[in-house]
Amino acid sequence: MLSRTADHVYWLGRYAERAENLARTLDVQYRLSLLPHEGRDDRQGWAQALATLGLEAAFAERHESPEPHKVIDFLAFDTGNPSSILSCLRAARENAHAVRGSISSEMWETFNSTWLEARSQAPTRFTALNVAEFVDWVKYRAHLARGVVLGSMLRDESYHFMQIGTFLERADGVARLLLVRLACAQSADDDAPVAPDYYPWSVLLRGLSAFEIFRRVSRDTVSLGRVLEFVILHQHVPRSIYRSANLVHENLRAVANAQSRETERRAGLLHAELRFGTLQTLAPGGSERFLHDLLARTADLSDRIGRDFLGHPA
């Protein structure tokens, strides 16, 4: 397939997934802000979210302090922020538009109507005041898009590049979400029982659509250590980092070319480490360092894929 086309479908996958990850991050922060605070400042969590998403400076250019409604507005609706949900939905649509001849018509129509609806409803139906409704809508549209991709897209290179984009972005997004929560967590004890950890971490699980799965497979109480292990390493949880790395590797193998051997090796190594490692072996320096390292590795893979396949300059 054309390198330029592959580039567009790759970014279509990334932006669509990024919009969903952002919605889930907003969801978690918002739900937590509804819990009793015991005097803690609501703004800390929002500031942490901005920092972990790398948007502190961009936010500071527009607003003085991270008032919750301002952060929500900035992350969800501000089209001047290229990383807002609305901007990501637009970027996904623009990438789909550029390759509308190479993806299925149903896919194009889905991404196009998601953007048209978001744009027309954002100032009226969707606002910072009812962000929960907006998050639900974004998730619903993401589910729909996923279904359309699964149900209508030829399993050729286009599909594989889109999957690579999707799962690299998912690994990145989930790692960032964990980092936000780790920075906010007060307990240093990884195995602390229920009490203060339960609410923040169960909210995080719900944000990843994984709370019920956690209950079913872990049959244990919610603790920081268990949640980390579950979200990072579980083989069958749809949004686990392990599963994302696995799918990046698998789809990369399907498109391998003469120059992609090293990229494939690095993706395979990440996959294998997560497959056979434990939190103790993977994160001797602590979970946060491990997650930052993971972000660097996904960024490296993305650069290498750009050079090996997508016609980006070396």
Added chain:
Amino acid sequence: MDRTPLPYDEMYSADGHVRPHYAAYADWLTRQPDDTLRQKRAEADSLFHRVGITFAVYGEQDGNERLIPFDIIPRVLSADEWRKLAAGLRQRVRALNAFVGDIYHGQEIVAAGLLTPEQVFCNPQYRPEMQGVDVPGGIYAHIAGIDVVRAGQGDFYVLEDNLRVPSGVSYMLEDRKMMMRLFPELFAQNHVAPVEHYPDRLLENLGSVAPAGVADPVVVVLTPGAHNSAYFEHAFLAQQMGVELVEGQDLFVRDGFVYMRTTRGPQRVDVIYRRIDDDFLDPLVFRPDSVLGVPGLMSAYRAGRVTVANAIGTGIADDKSIYPYVPAMIRFYLGEEPLLNNVPTRILRRKDDLAYTLAHLDELVVKEVHGAGGYGMLIGPTASEAEREDFRLRILASPEKYIAQPTLALSTCPTFVEQGVAPRHIDLRPFVLSGRDITIVPGGLTRVALRAGSLVVNSSQGGGTKDTWVLEA
């Protein structure tokens, strides 16, 4: 009181009776309340938006794209009308292809004195780079969009031959799809000839003109990019044919062949269905500032290693200054009498035509020879005194740049507008494919001037489109 006779109406005869081939549709239409029609039209609009059948508006981002208005009342042609029209179109396109081949080889038509050398060689549409270049099958205009109108008693006139990069075929196909979705019952009642196989025929046609010796040709569609106003059509045709939609940056020339950059390395390209004007195709030969084209393409093309459709230099045959000579071409190359009328045209480089035109500006349509899209045109009867005066000065300054034609009373077709169903002027652009054979899918794109009385059907000037039905006997 206005004594102008009413123009030919597609549905009603002069005495107000429904024409036989419209009978079934007219009967159905009278039973539809305006509210139903309004609701169907709204449904069509929202579907077109979702599907993104839009026109990019230059200078605007964010998917701010406009719909071309779609009218839900079809234009219907009887089997007999179509048979005659199609025969005339075939004849005309055969002659036009012969003409382009002649111009770029022996110029027999000039030797015979039908055209002067300066009319050909001083024409900006003449491409000296094409002189002596042989193209597969001698075909230059692989895809022709011939604009046809009806006037007088319903006679067909060719208004314009579009032989460079004619567009609009995607609207022909999408309009049909929309009609079948909105009014399936109509297609059960009326035997409408299908058009959906056009992309199939197009692909076959492009394959048939591949360079000699290529067994399984790789065809691509070359687009200026997603911000071009016709991008939807480019993407649509590539998708429907199952071929790559490429931009200039995706192609390169190496060792005399054209390749595209793919995720698995370079791949040979044999046929380029280009939707870019000649001027932008190859910065080494044409406009050096073009970033849309492919450096070296022209050399590969001249060496016969890639086919470009339409060929470079076809503009010499669809130029308005050459148009008046098409009937003569048909006689000259084919030895046949033209089956379709040309609009009687005055050529203002001729003194007597110039004098007549200046004396009758209020009756005539004056066209700039190199204008397109309804620009650079004076419609005498509807223009103001000031506009006519302005045009008079422009004509006097350079008469050779203009032609003049009588104002044709274009036929009308019932159209659903704000006030309800009312007659509006229409034209027709059938698409003629030339390769090993000539193919025309029955029908074409009907464009309609939505403003009452307006004769300008171009989408850039507020025109809309209609589904075009050719009834099967």
